[in-house]
Amino acid sequence: MVKIENLSVEYGGGNCALKDVSLEIKDGESVALLGANGAGKSTLLKTLAGLNKISSGFVEISGVRVERKNLRKIRSDIGFVFQNSDDQLFSLTVEEDVVFGLRNMGIDFQKSKEIAGETMERLNISHLANRSPSRLSEGEKKRAAIACILAMKPKILLFDEPTSQLDARSTRLLCELLKSLNGTKIIATHDLNVARSVCGKAAVLDNSRLVKFGDASEILSDEKLLFDCSLL
Amino acid sequence: MKDSAAGIASSMASMRELEIFSASDARFSSLGAPVKILASFVFILCVVSFGVYDLGVMLFFVFPAALWFVVKPPARIFFNRLLIVLPFVVFTGISNLIFDNSVVELPFGFQTRGGAVSFFTILCKAVLCVGAALFLVLTTPINAIAGGLRRFKLPCVLVLQTVLTLRYLEVMLDEARRMHCAYSLRAPNLSGIRISDWHKIVARLFLRSLDRAENIYSAMLCRGFCARKTMDFYKTKESFAEIAALLCFVFACVFLRAAGWIFKGAAW
Amino acid sequence: MHMADALVSPAVGGAMLATSAVLIGISARKVRENFDNSKIPLMGVMGAFVFAMQMINFTIPATGSSGHIGGGMMLAALLGAYPAFLVISAVLIIQALFFADGGLLALGANIFNMGFWTCFIAYPLVFLPIAKDFSSRTRIVLASVLSSIIGLQFGSFCVVLETLCSGVTELPFGVFAGLMQPIHFAIGAVEGALTAMLILFLREARPELFKAENSGRSVSFKAVCGYLALASFVIAGAISLLASEYPDGLEWSIGKIIKDGELGTGGKFYEALSLIQAKLSVFADYAVQGLGGTASSVIAGIAGVLIVALFIVLYANFLKKRHCER
Numbered sequence: 152m153v154k155i156e157n158l159s160v161e162y163g164g165g166n167c168a169l170k171d172v173s174l175e176i177k178d179g180e181s182v183a184l185l186g187a188n189g190a191g192k193s194t195l196l197k198t199l200a201g202l203n204k205i206s207s208g209f210v211e212i213s214g215v216r217v218e219r220k221n222l223r224k225i226r227s228d229i230g231f232v233f234q235n236s237d238d239q240l241f242s243l244t245v246e247e248d249v250v251f252g253l254r255n256m257g258i259d260f261q262k263s264k265e266i267a268g269e270t271m272e273r274l275n276i277s278h279l280a281n282r283s284p285s286r287l288s289e290g291e292k293k294r295a296a297i298a299c300i301l302a303m304k305p306k307i308l309l310f311d312e313p314t315s316q317l318d319a320r321s322t323r324l325l326c327e328l329l330k331s332l333n334g335t336k337i338i339a340t341h342d343l344n345v346a347r348s349v350c351g352k353a354a355v356l357d358n359s360r361l362v363k364f365g366d367a368s369e370i371l372s373d374e375k376l377l378f379d380c381s382l383l
Numbered sequence: 384m385k386d387s388a389a390g391i392a393s394s395m396a397s398m399r400e401l402e403i404f405s406a407s408d409a410r411f412s413s414l415g416a417p418v419k420i421l422a423s424f425v426f427i428l429c430v431v432s433f434g435v436y437d438l439g440v441m442l443f444f445v446f447p448a449a450l451w452f453v454v455k456p457p458a459r460i461f462f463n464r465l466l467i468v469l470p471f472v473v474f475t476g477i478s479n480l481i482f483d484n485s486v487v488e489l490p491f492g493f494q495t496r497g498g499a500v501s502f503f504t505i506l507c508k509a510v511l512c513v514g515a516a517l518f519l520v521l522t523t524p525i526n527a528i529a530g531g532l533r534r535f536k537l538p539c540v541l542v543l544q545t546v547l548t549l550r551y552l553e554v555m556l557d558e559a560r561r562m563h564c565a566y567s568l569r570a571p572n573l574s575g576i577r578i579s580d581w582h583k584i585v586a587r588l589f590l591r592s593l594d595r596a597e598n599i600y601s602a603m604l605c606r607g608f609c610a611r612k613t614m615d616f617y618k619t620k621e622s623f624a625e626i627a628a629l630l631c632f633v634f635a636c637v638f639l640r641a642a643g644w645i646f647k648g649a650a651w
Numbered sequence: 652m653h654m655a656d657a658l659v660s661p662a663v664g665g666a667m668l669a670t671s672a673v674l675i676g677i678s679a680r681k682v683r684e685n686f687d688n689s690k691i692p693l694m695g696v697m698g699a700f701v702f703a704m705q706m707i708n709f710t711i712p713a714t715g716s717s718g719h720i721g722g723g724m725m726l727a728a729l730l731g732a733y734p735a736f737l738v739i740s741a742v743l744i745i746q747a748l749f750f751a752d753g754g755l756l757a758l759g760a761n762i763f764n765m766g767f768w769t770c771f772i773a774y775p776l777v778f779l780p781i782a783k784d785f786s787s788r789t790r791i792v793l794a795s796v797l798s799s800i801i802g803l804q805f806g807s808f809c810v811v812l813e814t815l816c817s818g819v820t821e822l823p824f825g826v827f828a829g830l831m832q833p834i835h836f837a838i839g840a841v842e843g844a845l846t847a848m849l850i851l852f853l854r855e856a857r858p859e860l861f862k863a864e865n866s867g868r869s870v871s872f873k874a875v876c877g878y879l880a881l882a883s884f885v886i887a888g889a890i891s892l893l894a895s896e897y898p899d900g901l902e903w904s905i906g907k908i909i910k911d912g913e914l915g916t917g918g919k920f921y922e923a924l925s926l927i928q929a930k931l932s933v934f935a936d937y938a939v940q941g942l943g944g945t946a947s948s949v950i951a952g953i954a955g956v957l958i959v960a961l962f963i964v965l966y967a968n969f970l971k972k973r974h975c976e977r
């Protein structure tokens with residue numbers, strides 16, 4: 152379970168990125184984090200992964216508070232797919248990138264390669280194993296980045312604008328993939344179609360505040376709310 | 384900036400070539416990095432221990448010759464590296480040619496100018512030392528070198544910085560290419576970047592690279608990266624066979640060093 | 652300024668490796684104690700930046716030669732002394748391993764020449780006192796240029812000393828230094844200008860990079876005293892042996908004027924003073940009486956440093972007590 156209580160996050164220079172956000176996400180739920188650019192979606196995801204300093208309030212992941220001393224435990228439960236896949240793919244080959252996270256978990260090299268192979272097979276990118284990440288298309292990079300995370304079998308998956316830079320077909324294929332994934336999913340997006348097709352719940356952020364949280368179909372049919380929050 | 388970026392790009396391409404070669408080399412990959420690092424150091428120590436008139440340094444060419452036959456690296460890689468070292472080495476050698484007017488008596492009764500002999504020996508040392516460093520990286524991937532450096536108790540933060548600097552260099556180059564492209568499209572009449580724009584471009588390049596680097600580092604942290612643990616993953620314990628191989632190599636170097644004494648020149 | 656293995660002897664290479672290893676150990680410990688981990692990407696990017704800058708050669712006018720920046724000053728200004736030293740070491744390791752720019756045995760010497768003087772001498776003693784809180788544009792420019800020049804002058808001088816001590820070159824000291832120093836003066840000036848430009852831009856764009864707290868910027872006063880003491884002993888006990896035996900400017904001028912080379916002296920007052928000087932001067936002509944050779948000069952030099960230091964400490968204590976009494 153993800154519990155967020157009165158969370159505020161400030162960046163340097165007094166820039167308030169999140170103000171007093173409270174939210175509870177149960178195990179197995181798929182939640183769309185909706186909001187215009189600069190609403191605070193990425194900030195919220197990064198805070199869940201322990202990448203931002205919390206100014207006030209707290210975050211708990213499966214009962215463990217997101218604090219410096221718990222970061223290792225938190226990050227072993229969370230898988231974060233960044234908006235820019237290039238930030239995640241930095242090794243010589245795709246296979247090496249997938250193995251990277253497994254090795255950090257202490258799994259030996261041979262076993263890591265086996266798990267990496269199975270994960271790439273599942274995502275239909277086995278043929279890309281020995282390819283350099285710089286030679287992949289955006290869709291292939293996104294799949295490779297997801298493979299890097301899925302291989303680590305996290306309980307909670309965070310996706311930051313997963314369909315940005317993807318064409319319509321790649322977006323559709325990615326949505327199908329996201330639907331097939333088990334576990335808790337939190338997907339930050341301003342693409343309402345993605346939210347509609349993948350998520351059961353939605354949280355709307357506007358100007359760093361949480362405006363509404365609830366059933367996705369209800370929220371996505373509230374045109375006034377979406378318009379006020381610059382989503383339409 | 385275009386020429387500089389091209390120069391940096393070609394160096395990075397050369398680095399990538401080295402990484403691919405070292406990952407694919409099967410003959411020496413089973414040897415641990417610490418053994419290879421130590422062997423390189425012993426080799427270099429023996430080579431530079433020869434005096435300026437010691438032609439015995441030529442005996443050490445037997446090692447690179449044998450390795451070249453086995454490893455078969457692209458010659459271009461070696462000569463490119465030699466070109467970097469040559470200017471200062473040649474400058475020193477030429478100054479010896481000018482200032483060293485002693486007469487050196489070589490074995491078998493030959494006599495020649497000391498300056499010429501010292502120029503030759505300096506060149507030999509340069510070629511051998513460059514070769515030693517090159518063979519190390521041709522047969523050892525960067526992660527293994529990092530592990531080897533950790534085995535020698537180099538601080539974790541230093542080894543981490545070495546690995547990160549290489550990774551971020553690619554990031555910086557990528558950003559530089561994009562910025563140069565965007566600039567050229569908005570200045571079609573200019574052949575390069577205006578000098579008055581340099582500092583802005585360079586500083587902005589730094590900031591964009593920093594933003595990306597922070598994202599990359601965050602992504603690494605989210606995948607459980609912990610500098611000490613990850614660097615230590617690549618540490619290997621030496622097997623008895625590796626230690627035996629190292630000792631044989633050291634013995635061979637010492638033997639050749641001693642044998643080289645017979646080619647020592649005497650100056651007068 | 653990168654030295655190749657072919658230009659160092661095992662003794663010089665080994666000694667410099669050991670020295671640099673100690674400095675790296677100290678820097679790593681300081682970074683572990685004081686440093687903010689979020690600065691790690693900054694260190695990596697700075698390393699990549701300096702690496703890239705070092706690959707760009709610029710022509711030095713009127714010399715027919717080209718050079719590249721060292722980067723130590725840029726690193727120290729943004730990261731602080733200890734992290735900067737580690738980053739420049741990492742850059743030099745990569746260059747030595749992958750690009751043969753600087754040898755493996757000479758790595759210690761290169762790290763010392765390009766890292767120590769900028770990070771631990773020029774930065775705390777020149778850059779920080781002038782730049783202060785990075786608020787004044789003029790101060791930043793002056794600090795950057797002066798400290799870069801000084802750092803590179805010392806570094807290039809060390810290259811000369813290390814090459815000569817290795818016994819590889821027959822180039823006379825004067826000629827070698829005469830070639831190296833002016834070129835690196837010009838390089839230092841350019842590096843100073845680049846460092847200043849970068850700092851001024853980043854000060855506007857990312858002011859949080861220059862917050863002094865928790866950045867490990869300062870080098871302790873004790874450390875500075877230690878370095879100065881070490882430098883004094885090295886100069887007095889070793890480098891002074893390379894001093895010219897020819898008369899200095901004044902003696903040379905007098906020698907040209909006075910035929911027998913000595914000024915005429917006379918009078919009881921002068922004789923009394925000469926007697927006192929003869930009794931007091933234990934180390935006349937910078938040598939120990941009754942002991943000849945190199946050892947005599949070394950002992951005299953080191954003893955001189957100790958006596959001056961002792962005098963200054965005692966006088967400073969005396970002044971401090973007087974000030975407290977008031």
